[in-house]
Amino acid sequence: GKDIDGVDTFNKIFILSAIAFRAKINPDNIYYEGIRNISKLDIEYARELGYTVKLLALARSTGTDLDVRVHPALIPKRHTLANIGGAYNGILVRGGDFGDLTFSGLGAGALPAGSMIVSDIVEIIKNYDNHHNQYNCFEKRKIKDFNQTYSPYYLRIRVKDRPGVLAEIAGIFARKKVSFLSVIQKGEAGEVADIVFLTHQAKEGNVREALKEVARLECVEKICSTIRVVEI
Template sequence: MKKEAINVGIVGLGTVGQGVIRVLRENKEFIEQKIFPRKIVLKRIADKDRNKILPESELYKIFTDSTQEVVVDPEIDIIVETIGGFEPARSFIVQALKSGKHVVTANKEVIARAGYEILNLAQENRIYFLFEASVASGIPIIGALSHSLTSYKLKEIIGILNGTTNYILTKMSEEDKEYNEALKEAQKKGYAEADPSKDIDGFDACNKIFILSAIAFRAKIDPDKIYYEGIRNISKLDIQYARELGYTIKLLALAADDGQQLDIKVHPALVPKRHTMANVNGAYNGILLRGEGFGDLTFSGLGAGALPAGSMIVSDIVNIVNNFDNYKNYYSCFKKKEIKDFKKTQSPFYLRIRVKDRPGVLAEIARSFAKNEVSFASVIQKGEAGGIVDIVFLTHRAKEGDVQEALKEVIRLECVEKICSTIRVVEI
């Protein structure tokens, strides 16, 4: 006889955990239509804060401040992990899987650092470890990659995967705000943490592009070899000059398969204003998938928040319930692949260099770049003649390593005050 009541336990009752509770309760009837004749029963919820404020009084009847109590409960079938961070979340997930419980999480840090190990453990025990909400929150991108886009090989992923940085860059672009001003506004509105470093330094986006690359390219890769860079050094001037040149600046997570190596990286980039990805604004995420056969597919949606993440977690719960007696291994066949040395990657560059305005400056700078096989597509001087001015260069496509070597020489020139900005241009 099939088990009709599937018991769920939630560990971690922050924004996402409470979002899951809200989705389960507010949409109970609609969800049960999807899983009939089964039902989802919220059995236990846990948070280390014993004074946690819950949205409804009856939830206190199933509340505990002991995560362990939920993990070891023999009646619970599915654990939802929304603690966040690497430990103790990883240990709770492993313990739950070893005890035969299915696990759903939104924890990209655990997946990036221990995902292969955890997926192997789940496979050995023929139970589910699902993580749709770990990337782009409300966008069902992992399901698209693992279930839908299985007929042709994917060639490329271009993603705006962090809502915090996209919100900041949008405010800088649309309202002419400086970086620090836009960051404070993002924090005030809840789009940025008190310590926003994981977001603004590119670490969060790095974890997410790792997850997408592993699934899209069926690859076993080392996340520590992915180059990532954030938006701390992007100024209002760069936003303005990029606009004049026909570009918008976005923090992009990029992955491409050349058949031998994977080119995976995260960095700010100039994106042509006419392109769809340049118009993904605010706290929204956007993902472009490029593949053989189906061409370009673009996904866009809210990249954070209680309900977007909560709805994707519930979609994973529904998936498990519908396949409760018919285990399917969604994530296998990971083949080891190398990540291309970042110094060998190529792109055009936007460079802003501050110089003393005098005859021969351009020739001196051009010589250093030419020696390193970097040529210019355009050169624009900004500022009044005779003083300290900025020169904006757009290069032709060049190797990362060659550009960096050229810049080392340029900064030593007597006429150069500062290398203000080095931003890659993405040719979409």
């Protein structure tokens, strides 16, 4: 559905970004990815590492550009957003003068959704001219190329359990300027094993290039998961 594939979250962050930054932006340039491929294993491994997996929409000003994206993310278990679940949505607003403000409320269900829609319709009818004039004052802002963004990464790669595998994988990442914070082998010794990597900050494009090369290695069975880490 639209929730699982990140479409609803994409629509929300598009509207919020336009309002927050008073910006006219092209939605076609916003990267979005849902949680359809997140497995129970990744949720368990993330918990062991001190994180929770959440579908996260992020929008921030990076000078002239806006970094706007939607994707699953590992966020620290201690953070307020990590503890928002069920039908509730959470929003963190960070400002230079006021610090962090966190809001949460029901984001799903017939009555909450219906109430918000009716409220918006009434607001538009009452203040159409004002809102229209405000939008005309918005400035065009460019969305930052997603391949040029930086994040730490959680990677789970299934490999043939034999000597030298880690060195082969690490060599490819090193050539692409991606370094590891931690490396953990999961599962019992046998024919195949999962290796979980946490990287330092790395460029999205570099990580993608490295993973393409790693996937072609004879010793690699599968790239199971690629999840960005957001240290809120």
